[in-house]
Amino acid sequence: xxxxxxxxxxxxxxxxxxxxxxxxxxxxxxxxxxxxxxxxxxxxxxxxxxxxxxxxxxxxxxxxxxxxxxxxxxxxxxxxxxxxxxxxxxxxxxxxxxxxxxxxxxxxxxxxxxxxxxxxxxxxxxxxxxxxxxxxxxxxxxxxxxxxxxxxxxxxxxxxxxxxxxxxxxxxxxxxxxxxxxxxxxxxxxxxxxxxxxxxxxxxxxxxxxxxxxxxxxxxxxxxxxxxxxxxxxxxxxxxxxxxxxxxxxxxxxxxxxxxxxxxxxxxxxxxxxxxxxxxxxxxxxxxxxxxxxxxxxxxxxxxxxxxxxxxxxxxxxxxxxxxxx
Amino acid sequence: xxxxxxxxxxxxxxxxxxxxxxxxxxxxxxxxxxxxxxxxxxxxxxxxxxxxxxxxxxxxxxxxxxxxxxxxxxxxxxxxxxxxxxxxxxxxxxxxxxxxxxxxxxxxxxxxxxxxxxxxxxxxxxxxxxxxxxxxxxxxxxxxxxxxxxxxxxxxxxxxxxxxxxxxxxxxxxxxxxxxxxxxxxxxxxxxxxxxxxxxxxxxxxxxxxxxxxxxxxxxxxxxxxxxxxxxxxxxxxxxxxxxxxxxxxxxxxxxxxxxxxxxxxxxxxxxxxxxxxxxxxxxxxxxxxxxxxxxxxxxxxxxxxxxxxxxxxxxxxxxxxx
Numbered sequence: 001x002x003x004x005x006x007x008x009x010x011x012x013x014x015x016x017x018x019x020x021x022x023x024x025x026x027x028x029x030x031x032x033x034x035x036x037x038x039x040x041x042x043x044x045x046x047x048x049x050x051x052x053x054x055x056x057x058x059x060x061x062x063x064x065x066x067x068x069x070x071x072x073x074x075x076x077x078x079x080x081x082x083x084x085x086x087x088x089x090x091x092x093x094x095x096x097x098x099x100x101x102x103x104x105x106x107x108x109x110x111x112x113x114x115x116x117x118x119x120x121x122x123x124x125x126x127x128x129x130x131x132x133x134x135x136x137x138x139x140x141x142x143x144x145x146x147x148x149x150x151x152x153x154x155x156x157x158x159x160x161x162x163x164x165x166x167x168x169x170x171x172x173x174x175x176x177x178x179x180x181x182x183x184x185x186x187x188x189x190x191x192x193x194x195x196x197x198x199x200x201x202x203x204x205x206x207x208x209x210x211x212x213x214x215x216x217x218x219x220x221x222x223x224x225x226x227x228x229x230x231x232x233x234x235x236x237x238x239x240x241x242x243x244x245x246x247x248x249x250x251x252x253x254x255x256x257x258x259x260x261x262x263x264x265x266x267x268x269x270x271x272x273x274x275x276x277x278x279x280x281x282x283x284x285x286x287x288x289x290x291x292x293x294x295x296x297x298x299x300x301x302x303x304x305x306x307x308x309x310x311x312x313x314x315x316x317x318x319x320x321x322x323x324x325x326x
Numbered sequence: 327x328x329x330x331x332x333x334x335x336x337x338x339x340x341x342x343x344x345x346x347x348x349x350x351x352x353x354x355x356x357x358x359x360x361x362x363x364x365x366x367x368x369x370x371x372x373x374x375x376x377x378x379x380x381x382x383x384x385x386x387x388x389x390x391x392x393x394x395x396x397x398x399x400x401x402x403x404x405x406x407x408x409x410x411x412x413x414x415x416x417x418x419x420x421x422x423x424x425x426x427x428x429x430x431x432x433x434x435x436x437x438x439x440x441x442x443x444x445x446x447x448x449x450x451x452x453x454x455x456x457x458x459x460x461x462x463x464x465x466x467x468x469x470x471x472x473x474x475x476x477x478x479x480x481x482x483x484x485x486x487x488x489x490x491x492x493x494x495x496x497x498x499x500x501x502x503x504x505x506x507x508x509x510x511x512x513x514x515x516x517x518x519x520x521x522x523x524x525x526x527x528x529x530x531x532x533x534x535x536x537x538x539x540x541x542x543x544x545x546x547x548x549x550x551x552x553x554x555x556x557x558x559x560x561x562x563x564x565x566x567x568x569x570x571x572x573x574x575x576x577x578x579x580x581x582x583x584x585x586x587x588x589x590x591x592x593x594x595x596x597x598x599x600x601x602x603x604x605x606x607x608x609x610x611x612x613x614x615x616x617x618x619x620x621x622x623x624x625x626x627x628x629x630x631x632x633x634x635x636x637x638x639x640x641x642x643x644x645x646x647x648x649x
Contacts, residue, residue, distance in 0.1 A: 005441035012438065016429050136425025140483065143389040143421070144442035145414040323392040325383075 003150055010158030014124070023120050023166060030116065031173045035104065039181040051095045059086050088192055088207060100186035102212050104178025105171055109219035112170060114280040115259060117223055118230040122251040124162045125234030127244035128155050129319065134244060138324055148320045156235065156312070163231050167224045171216075187213040193286065196296075222281035225301065230255075232308035233275060236315040272299070275307040340367040342416070342491045342523040343388065347397035350383050357383045359547045360397070365491060365523045370513055372538030372555065373527040374640070380547040381527040382422060385495050388525070389419045402490060415444060418489035420497065424480030428469040432460055432479050435468060436486065443487040454482040458512065474505035481512065491523040492516060498533050510537045531640060535559070543643055550643045558639045565606045569619075570628040574601025577624045581605045584615040600627065 014020055062079050065071055071079065089096040129152070132138040142148055175184075193215055194206040230251075237247040258276020261268075271277050278300035285297045343365040350358040358380040365371040375381050386392040388399055390406050390413075399406040404413040426435045433451065440447035455461045458478035468476060477497060484492055494513070498506045514537065516522045528534050534541055535555055542552040551558060565585065571577035574589065575598060581587035587605035607615055612629075619626055 009438050009441050012430070012434065013427065016427075016434070135427065136423060137427055139389075139391060139421040139425065140419075140439065141442075142391060143414060143417065143419050144439065145411045145444070145487070146442050147411060323386070325386065325392060 003154060006146065006150060006154035007157045010128075010154050011161065014158055014162055019123060019127075020162070023123060024169065026120070027166070027170050027173055031108065031170070031177050034108075034111075035177040035181050038104075051097065052090065055086055055090055055096060059083055059090075062086075085195065088195075092190075092192065092209065094190055094192060094209075098189065099182045100189065101175055101179030101182050101184045102186045102216065103189070104182060105175035106191075106212060106216040106219055108170065108174035108178075109216070109223045110280070110282045110286060113223035113226050113282050115255065117167060117170065117227040118255055118279055119252075120166050121163050121227045121231040122234045122248060122255070124166075125159055125231045126238050126248040126251060128159055128235055129238040130242050130244045130247050133242040133324075142324055149316060152239075152316055152319045156232075159231050159235060160228060163227050164224065167220060167227055171220050187211070187216075191215040195286070218285065219282040222285055222297065222301075226279045226281045226304055229275065229304040229308035230279070232315075233311040236311040239315045239319050273303060275304055278303045341365070342367050342402060343525065344400045345384070345388065345397070346400065348384060348387050348394045348399070349396040350380075350387060350392060351395050357547055358387070358394075361542075361544065361547070361549050362397075363542045363549065363552050365525050367490065367523050368517055368521040369539040370517045370524045370526060370537055372534035372541035373525060373544060374529070374531065374534045374541050375527075375544035376529055379529075379544045381529075381544060382495060383547075384544070385419075385421055385493060385525075385527060388493060389417060389421060390414065391421065415487060416490040417493065418484030418487055418491070419493035419495075420477075420480040420484055421493075421495050423495075423499070424473075424476040426468050426476060426479060426483065429467060431467050432464045432471070435479065436464075436483060439483050440486050446488075447486045450486055450488070451482075454485050457485070458482045473500050474502070474508070477501065477505070477509060478512075481509075485516075489522065491525060493525045495527050496529070497526060498528060498530060506533070513537055543640065545643075551639075558643075565608050566632045567605050567607055567612070568628075568630045568632045569603045569605060569626060570600065570630075571603060571619065572600040572625045572627070573598045574603055576622060577601075577619060577626075578603045578605075580618050580622045580624060581607065581615055583618070584608075584611045600625075604632070 062083050066076060066079055066083075086096055127134075129138075132141055141151060189212045190209040191212050192207055193210055194208050196203040196206055234247065234251045237250050238244070241247045241250065254276055258274065258279065261271055261274075262277060265271070272295055278295065281297055281300050281304070284295055284300055341364045345361055345363050348358055348361045349356070361380070361384055363371070373381055373384070383392065387394045388406075390399075390410055393407065399413075401413040402416050404416075406413045427438065430438065432455070436451045436454070437448065440451065452461075455464050458481055460475060460478055460482065463471065463475065468479065471479065481492075481494070481497075484494075492513075497509050497513070501509065510533075513524050513526065517524050517539075526534070526537060528537075538555050540553060541555050541558060543550045543558075569577060569581065578587045578589035581603060582605075585605055585607035587603055587607075589603065616626065616629070
């Protein structure tokens with residue numbers, strides 16, 4: 001009757017259900033598809049040109065667009081950031097669009113943190129509690145000589161483990177597939193990091209060069225943290241709604257709203273307090289222009305942590321107190 | 327009405343579970359109102375009532391799934407709300423249906439639930455599988471089990487912690503007659519051989535009559551009567567007599583003067599020959615009635631007091647409402 005026994009139970013239930021295998025398959029299939037499509041597109045894009053020449057051409061194109069003046073304001077902002085970013089790379093003789101297996105793996109952290117990884121976390125978390133209600137097993141689970149709080153805590157621990165493994169697995173699969181297309185070497189390549197957005201321009205003051213492996217670990221750490229927070233919020237919906245479909249639907253709606261909202265209403269600043277707006281932590285860290293002003297890694301992590309903490313407090317409070325009548 | 331009408335037991339009964347004035351409201355609706363009873367070691371206690379009478383709500387309060395609005399549950403003297411873990415160490419239960427993890431095997435289910443119990447439960451798995459006759463199917467997924475097998479696995483699960491009280495909610499539901507008999511024998515065995523107190527809810531009168539020692543009848547959230555099954559049956563049965571006489575029709579006419587009597591069905595000329603007459607005659611008028619039969623020249627072969635079914639008990643205590 002130890003806590004580790006309870007966690008063992010929850011891991012057993014995770015492992016024996018089809019979900020885990022489905023998630024593994026989704027990751028493998030999706031990453032394989034991305035690598036395939038990207039490597040096809042690249043061959044045409046570069047067309048054998050030197051990257052210095054190609055980058056300068058791209059900067060010239062962007063400057064032309066800006067002079068043209070017909071660009072919407074939000075795109076102008078993005079164009080200036082991009083111009084700055086390319087200039088820094090050119091100045092330091094780093095190819096902004098270099099490819100390698102490690103770089104692909106690094107890029108996957110950014111690409112997956114705002115939709116794919118949260119989605120997989122939702123797939124896991126949505127039925128952690130609601131499935132026990134649906135199967136009726138909640139009645140056995142909560143009539144053992146074990147408090148309700150340890151039962152939910154064991155579920156949370158198993159969920160955190162599943163999410164951690166998923167993020168790790170995603171990174172490994174991205175590296176393996178990226179390596180097939182672009183080669184496995186290049187962990188030591190220099191990466192420009194520390195871009196900060198200052199008003200309408202990039203602030204170069206803090207930009208520095210770090211090796212790629214270090215950058216990758218940071219990016220995955222941030223993606224992992226953001227995904228864990230989504231998992232905690234999805235756990236609350238699972239506790240509250242007691243139906244897997246309803247819990248999953250609610251979280252999906254939130255995620256989709258989070259990707260649409262900044263584009264449709266970039267001027268509504270209060271949205272930076274929503275958890276979905278802050279999911280692309282690795283993006284904010286790399287210095288991509290945030291969808292709305294005022295978003296940074298630190299702020300985003302704080303907002304996510306606050307949401308996750310509030311969700312967990314609510315989930316435990318409800319789970320421990322509520323009558324089981326289903 | 328809910329007073330115990332059983333004579334007090336000579337030895338102080340070993341009470342394992344006691345429900346004290348349990349009340350549960352859902353909004354304005356009172357689902358369970360002031361329900362009290364004791365369940366003693368080694369007895370099978372029936373909880374009888376129609377569907378929707380408040381049986382499952384009461385059971386949810388007994389096992390801590392729902393919190394009573396008033397009253398309390400004590401298990402081995404421990405207050406369930408305040409000493410939940412220690413109290414639940416004595417309890418094994420199946421609430422509503424034997425819902426186990428269908429994607430796990432029987433053994434995995436038992437291992438899962440023994441990890442939630444004090445040490446030693448895991449060693450009982452083999453023995454319990456034998457007890458409920460599931461040894462051969464223990465490594466198959468529960469999804470492939472029949473309802474009867476799931477019910478037995480549920481009972482094995484409930485026994486993992488060596489409980490003092492076993493709480494079974496409608497264990498006969500959905501089972502075929504053979505399955506019902508198996509469960510009944512198992513329940514009787516557990517009470518008689520292991521001294522476990524067994525609490526069984528049911529809406530089937532015959533089931534409770536055959537399985538239980540004592541019974542509480544619940545209707546619309548209130549207990550209408552509590553006592554030994556035999557006493558309840560006797561209470562209603564006391565004025566029921568079955569007289570075998572010849573000629574049966576004449577006997578019925580004579581007996582009707584002392585109470586009520588139904589003439590036997592007129593088959594194979596039974597009305598004029600020997601036949602059985604079911605009558606309701608108060609105990610104190612019986613000698614007079616028998617003398618009248620003799621005076622009328624009726625031959626009496628047998629006079630039996632017939633036992634009522636719980637159906638009749640139920641009609642009696644609910645004042646005519648059917649189950």
